[in-house]
Amino acid sequence: MSLNSAPQSHSNSLSESVDKGSIKQESAVNFDQDFESLNSENQGFFSRMSQGAKNIASQAYEGLYKIPLVNRVVGRIEIAFNQSWLNRHDKKALELKNKMDGLDSQSEACVTSEKAIRAVIENLKQQNLPGVASLYSKLNDIDQKRLELLNKKDGMQSKCEMEKDMVKLYEYKRNGIADKLIEHYNLKLEPLTQDLETIQRCKDRLDLAIADMELKHEAKILELKNIENTKIESEKGLRRAGMSEREIRNFETVKALEEILKQGRKEMKSEKEKLARRKSEIDLKIFKINNKISPYKYKQAEFIRGKERKSGINRQSAEKQSGEDENVVDETQSESNEHTEFKEQESPHTDEVEKNPKENIDQPTASFYISEWNNYLKNLREKSGKGMFIGESLDQTIFLRLATVSEKDKLDFAEFTKNVVLYYKIRGIPTDNLDANLKNFLRRKSKKIKVKNK
């Protein structure tokens, strides 16, 4: 299926002006190949995507088709954790930060002008000179401009917040999928290991059973040999009794005995061969299943490695960025990188304070906020007050994952608020009156929070 040739939906919200000449023929081939493994639903979605979105996705998916089909999910994990997604946000955050800095400079210039004009007005007033009215008008203009600048900055600040939310939401969903996959892998591969152990034990038991049979056969071979030796002695007796070799060979009991001895030995030989065949068949089955499992074990390790390695790259990149752009790095982005870093560094051997750069001993812990907020909601529900936000209680696991903190990590109220809003948005719970209730919650709990701070 040629995805590029798929019709663009003009009615859908994703459409934008398409620069049809922007993609070369050659890269378009790979472009299609990279996306050929999408399922029909995603292919449909892809075909409706704007060219800009396709280009972004194409950069991320580049070369996926080169990965063997069996390992494509590993490739997808690699892509999902690729730094290129965050680089775009990095760039955007930096641009916004620069713009906001520019607005700050303009705002400061306004303040300086205002001061200068006020000084002139004062001077004119002292000297009873005319022109004060026009200067006041100028002051109003400057005020108006400053207000506009502040509004613009507020808008950009909101944009920053949205960017941050977008990254967090993406990371939350991506980590959720990866964690679910890893969890399922662990869940399914664990009993599988037990099955493999059972098979190994079976293999050992089979070897033992065959060895045991061979040992018993050895004993029977000896018994048959003894019988044969006795038969030889009897044949000597027959010879002494005057029977010729031919007569002995044709002597019924001798013939019958020889036949029985032959039969016994044949029985053992054929059983040995039969069991050797069965053993090699079982060995082949075991070999095949082991071979079949190997890629899954590899993938299990790769999922974890992919997730950790990519998070590691994010951290290095964040450190590099903070070094290069120390003065301009946007708080949003650095915070976003901190989340990744923080999650990455979680280790039982890591010191708590070092582990969390947001550690602040003056703040309550995340779990404290969660339990207090849930108590607050419980009280609300009991009162059933009209116009009150009756949201569901926070699920600690989900909240902590979303906020990328552990239960013992300290949070300031702003961080808690921000993550509560995001939590309910993600859970699809209406957030009417949520702001008012968060303020109310802070008012009621402020004493407790202070007590806790001490």
Next chain:
Amino acid sequence: MTTDNNQVHNQDTDVEALNAELNVLINDAKKVNQEIVDINYETNKVVDAIEMEVDQSIENIERSLSELDQIEKEAGDELDQLMLQHAVDLANDELEDKYAV
């Protein structure tokens, strides 16, 4: 003549005795053969049980792997969906900035 007759008689007696001895050996050999059959039967019973256990474990493994394939496919589709949606969000964002006043 009597001596010859005696000799023939003795030889016949020897042959009969040897024949009886050989019949005993036949019975012994048959018994050993039966024991071999029993050993083989018991061994086969054990091997059958082992093979059944191996097959059962392989079946369990195959089932788990097939479930993992499905889980992988679903996760892959979810990741695709997430990344495509993110690409759309980013593209819309860039477009919004481009035309922002």
